[in-house]
């Protein structure tokens with residue numbers, strides 16, 4: 026169609042996933058020079074913003090302000106939000122092809138990466154993904170149970186998610202009660218008997234995945250001392266050389282911070298957070314009640330592989346760490362969408378510059394694009410998704426220009442809305458979300474908190490459409 030993407034024939038794009046990536050992709054499409062684009066942004070949850078609402082820690086409110094930029098994008102008259110509408114369940118690929126010229130998948134990485142060691146499925150062993158979603162009031166996770174009566178907890182992994190989990194476990198109630206943490210989580214954390222938190226890194230301090238502001242923050246908690254073992258803070262020769270080479274500009278400061286922690290005395294705060302290095306869990310061992318009681322660790326040494334990456338390998342030294350609550354925080358993973366190619370080994374949609382491929386290294390699938398965590402894997406901060414979405418949008422627009430797009434039979438906003446009404450009559454529009462948002466913020470104001478979240482879809486519905 027020669028006049029596609031003009032006011033007479035707007036380019037219609039469906040985007041599934043309203044996290045940062047979905048909003049950045051929308052914004053890039055609206056800003057495309059000389060193209061008139063209509064975007065319908067879908068999410069399986071009634072609420073928008075993905076991990077900004079359901080992942081970013083409740084004590085990091087400033088970061089959540091990024092949603093204000095997304096709200097500005099949503100004001101475009103060619104934008105529609107369909108919350109509570111799931112790709113694969115409510116809407117299938119064939120439906121999308123009837124109503125749009127192209128689709129972008131920005132569904133993120135919804136589950137945890139496996140940690141295949143014996144005992145990982147024992148009671149009291151959990152994925153950090155679930156704990157994070159629970160304390161943030163994600164409707165699918167609000168019923169999860171975590172036994173916070175345990176004194177000693179192990180968190181496997183030393184990425185920023187592991188830091189979030191440790192910090193939330195270590196915070197005092199006074200620190201948490203001014204946040205938007207889910208009410209039930211606040212109540213249960215108030216009763217927590219957790220005293221010892223162990224964060225477990227398989228490589229050394231120089232290779233820790235957490236960022237410097239995050240590890241610094243752990244040293245300033247009201248109710249918890251931070252502890253690093255001196256011998257584990259020392260750099261081995263391979264790491265020392267690598268740090269000195271300047272390949273990772275953050276590494277020298279990271280090592281310095283950790284060595285300072287190692288040199289400090291504990292001040293006697295009620296909780297202790299110990300950051301360990303060069304240890305890998307090999308097995309979770311059950312206690313008499315059948316739940317995890319001990320984490321068996323093997324100590325590691327580091328070596329540089331053929332590609333110049335510093336890796337860990339086990340040495341002949343085991344340690345049994347008493348811990349009767351375990352969170353594995355070893356990364357997230359995407360899940361396959363019905364009828365859409367998927368690369369199972371990496372947990373992503375196979376793609377090149379955002380164009381979906383029928384297999385890794387295979388042929389382009391017309392009309393299908395992906396962006397964000399489902400495209401490149403679960404790494405990077407919120408801002409990383411902006412250039413990532415731009416790459417995808419550029420590919421999409423170049424293909425449209427070249428005539429490579431779907432030719433839908435009914436490309437109108439009204440026809441798509443009729444379909445949504447039929448499949449998911451209780452969907453949330455952006456105006457519905459704004460109503461819910463206002464109620465949450467008002468409830469928060471009464472308690473001196475940024476908001477009090479609704480944590481079930483039924484309660485969200487009831488709040489904006491009272492019977």
Ligand SMILES: Cc1cc2nc3c(=O)[nH]c(=O)nc-3n(C[C@H](O)[C@H](O)[C@H](O)COP(=O)(O)OP(=O)(O)OC[C@H]3O[C@@H](n4cnc5c(N)ncnc54)[C@H](O)[C@@H]3O)c2cc1C
Pocket residue numbers: 041042043044045046047067068069070073074075076077080081082085088110111112113131132133134135157186189357362396397398399404405406407408409410
């Ligand atoms: C625990 C945690 C804390 C983080 N904290 C920070 C931080 O403090 N600062 C920072 O800069 N970065 C942080 N990040 C990273 C940041 O959140 C990610 O880079 C970003 O959210 C990825 O964006 P995305 O849009 O690709 O995915 P997501 O944010 O996960 O959004 C995906 C969206 O897709 C929806 N969806 C899934 N499946 C379907 C479907 N089938 N149909 C329709 N919709 C679907 C989901 O409901 C979700 O809304 C954090 C990440 C995690 C995991």
Ligand SMILES: NC(=O)c1ccc[n+]([C@@H]2O[C@H](COP(=O)([O-])OP(=O)(O)OC[C@H]3O[C@@H](n4cnc5c(N)ncnc54)[C@H](OP(=O)(O)O)[C@@H]3O)[C@@H](O)[C@H]2O)c1
Pocket residue numbers: 140181182183184185186187189226227228232233234235239305306354355356357403404405406
């Ligand atoms: N405040 C923030 O800005 C913030 C907050 C949360 C998340 N995020 C971002 O979100 C992204 C995801 O964070 P993430 O923490 O989930 O992932 P991540 O940064 O990739 O960290 C994963 C951690 O798990 C470890 N790990 C992986 N497999 C393991 C195994 N088999 N055994 C032991 N340890 C293992 C990794 O160690 P190796 O390095 O040895 O592989 C690493 O320490 C990151 O980019 C992060 O920066 C940002």
